[in-house]
Amino acid sequence: MKTKHTLPWEDTPAKSERIVSAITRIASVLRSGAWQFATTEGLNPTQVDILEALRSRRAGVRLSWIAQHLGVTAASASDSITSLTAKGLIEKGRDSEDGRAVALRLTRSGQDLAARISNSVSFAHEAASDLPQSTQDALFESLLVLIGKLQQSDRFPEIRACVTCKHFAVNRHPDSETPHHCMLVDAPLSVSSLRLDCPEHDQAQTTVAVQNWRELEGV
Structure with a gap:
């Protein structure tokens, strides 16, 4: 009995699936590049994300914002912030809108490290600029x-x-x-x-x- 062969293009995923797959693979490569660098600095993935999130927010943000922004629990964010504070990368101050609230900011060392994390994926910037x-x-x-x-x-x-x-x-x-x-x-x-x-x-x-x-x- 003959078996009907499926032509290669007949089982091609929908274009929307391929778009999401492409974005996912690019994100994976970028994250891998950042994490490889971060490992040498003794940081975990959540700590890396926090440093990158705070880099452009010099006025500071609250713990609840970081947890929501990264999609992690407040407890997880708090543990990472405690570690980053102990490393001298984050400092706590008063929120500009509410003096009773605590705002988290990068120290100068934190800003320098966040910039270096960004530079760790410069290969992607170069690829995009070549288009x-x-x-x-x-x-x-x-x-x-x-x-x-x-x-x-x-x-x-x-x-x-x-x-x-x-x-x-x-x-x-x-x-x-x-x-x-x-x-x-x-x-x-x-x-x-x-x-x-x-x-x-x-x-x-x-x-x-x-x-x-x-x-x-x-x-």
Whole structure:
């Protein structure tokens, strides 16, 4: 009895599955690079993530924010912070918005180490920069829209992105290479210039942020 052979392309996973698989593999390579470096510094994965999260948040953040941002328990985050504090990488101060609350910040040594962790994946930065500019623009815009989709389904931690900022005006200049506008600096913005982590970010109302994401993806 003859067996019907399946042609190679007939069992190809859906494109959405292949996109997620590609992102997962890239994330795995990046995480491996950072962790290999961190191991030589006596750090565990959660401690690495905390240092990277605090690097651009010089004003400091609360323990609850770190736990939520990393998707770990408060107890796990607290243990890692205690260790990092003992190593002289994190310091505790008063929260700028609530003097009764404790804010966690990187020390100078912590900032230096966080920068070195970032440099440990410089190979990925080089690979991305070698792509044609048009490919970089298209890739960034696609990833931005995907992040928006995930945020709307509550599957992505809060980020200080232009799109979710109250100073952001989506499609203020239609039919232009710089269609969006930052009202904080009063300047037009192209999609490729949008930030995912802006220190001047001021969270917009949820309904406004959702509408911004939708307009960005052309819905």
